[in-house]
Amino acid sequence: MGPRLKLCLNEPGNGQYYVSNEAMSGNVVLELDRPASIISLSVTIRGTSQTFTQSSGSDYLMHTTFGNRSCHTLVHQKQELFPPENVRGAITTSKKGFQVSKGLYSYGFEFLVPYWLKCFNDHGAKSAGFNRTLEDPRLPPSFNSDAATAGLVDFENSYYKMGSVTYYMKATLVLGKIGFRLTPGNTIIEAYQGIEYIPTPRCDGNQAHILQANIGPTQSFVSKKTLKVNDSLDAWIEVKARSLSRVYRLDRMFQRGCQRFDKVSLVLSQRPVQELNIKIRRLTLQLVEIMNYLSQGQVNAMVGTIPLVETQLDLKLNSSKIKTLGNGTIEWPLELCRIPELANYKFNEANITHRGNKMFSFASCNIKRAFKFCLSLGLEIDGSRFDAEVLTTMCDIELSSIEDHEELPSYKVSDVPPNYTND
Incomplete structure (x- = not known):
């Protein structure tokens, strides 16, 4: 048998994926x-964002090989492990290399993944696609990391897997020539x-600051x-x-005062002249996922839904709650927080995996x-059934929780590992 090479990577702190400011060692x-x-002997960390898009009207099954491919290098750093640095600087390595005795050898390494994108230096900000308008774009999270080995499970899934963000470590051993060999290299x-990598949210780690920053001006969303x-x-x-522009895992969605779906009303065109018997019979909350893949100016979009809440109800509305606002609007609050199941609901408490990916927005x-929320209600008004659906604007979905969020300490200049070459 010839030389055997094994790459042993230390587990991330949370046991699942690496985060911003976390050293990757092994x-x-x-x-x-x-x-x-x-x-x-060297070790390299590399990250890429790859897409494959189809031209409008093309047949996927007939023209797979004629689509547009795109590959952006997110990070590429290399560290030499052997020969030692003092030896490399003292002599020039010959084609035969260094003679190493039989045995078992272990070489440690450590990388600190940078915030910046290598591809920005490659193509410039004007060609940055979806990142073009961002002042400080960061490394995206791992996404569809299994795309290369997933196979075409179904037609829809094959389109979903046509974009991926992957990170990996590679150890490379280059052997010298011994004696007379005819091999050219x-x-x-x-x-x-x-490697699974998910960046931490942009914040200072202060829970009160995050909560305050997450509250914005009141937004109004009306049924279709x-x-x-x-x-x-x-x-x-x-x-x-006021808090649907960014949602964290374990955020309350219906609890009174949460500023998300705690203020849902039936708006009337005028005050009813007679008593109305209105009941909420059904409630569904879904997350609408919008995927966009870009390659050579061609964008392929895919929209899907992820169920969050689905419950059958028998909640009668109290007509004494009808009120007329200062602008003349007649509102009948639904008071969904009265329903224990909804009042206790926490967003993504089960840490959902959808098509192999956790729940997070990125570019x-x-x-x-990107994501939107879709609230669907089934109403019964005086015996007649009605369905209503409300769609929000785009919402940033964070995988981390405000309750558990603790930012890793930022590295000072003196703590940053050496700047490795891209060779």
Whole structure:
């Protein structure tokens, strides 16, 4: 047997994925069952954002090979492990390399993933696609990391997997020539280890500051269609929210004062002249996922839904709650927080995995993942059934929780590992 190479990466602090400011460290283990000539041993961290798009009207099954491909290098850093630095600087390595005795060797390494994107230096900000308008774009999270091995499970899934953000470590052993050999080049042995990376939110780690920054001006979202209650009365559903521009995991969604779906009302075109018997029979909350893949000016979009809450209800509205606002609007609050199941609901408490990915928004130069909320209500008004649906604007979804969020300490200049070459 020849030399054996193994890349051992230390587990991230949370046991699942690396986060911003977290060092990625480990060892490259080299096992030699006999003496060998070694020119170099190195370890590289690399990240890419890749997409494949189809031109409008093209048939996926017939024209797969004629689409547009795009690959952006997010990070590429290399660290030389052997020969030692003092030896590399003192002599020039010959084609035969250094003679290394039989045995087991371990070489430690450590990388600190940068915030900046290498591809920005490659193509400039004007060609940054979805990142073009961002002042300080950061490394995107791992996404569709299994795309290369997932296969075409179904037609829809194949389109979903046409964009990926992957990070990995690669150890490379270059062997020298021993004696007379006819092979034109050196023997190269490589070992790979995939990496899951998700950046932490942009904040100072102060919970009170995050909560305050997450509250904005009141937004109003109205149901798509008007409900024709009778010949003289129309109605529609309205959601008033101040905290739906960014939602963290475990955030309350219906609890009184949460500023999300705690102020949902039935708005009437006029005060009813007679008593209305109105019941909420059904409530559904979904997350609408919008995927955009960009390559050579061509964008492919894909929209899907992720169910969050679905419950059957028998909640009768109290007519004494009808009120007339200063602008003349007649509002009938639904008071969804009265329903224990909704009042206790926390967003993404189960830490959902959708098509192999956790729930988070992000953008790279050629991939953008965005979300909206969709609230659907089934109403019964005087025995007649009505359905209403309210769609919010784009919302940033964070995988981390404000309750558990604790920012890792920022590295000072003196703490940053050496700047490795991209060779």
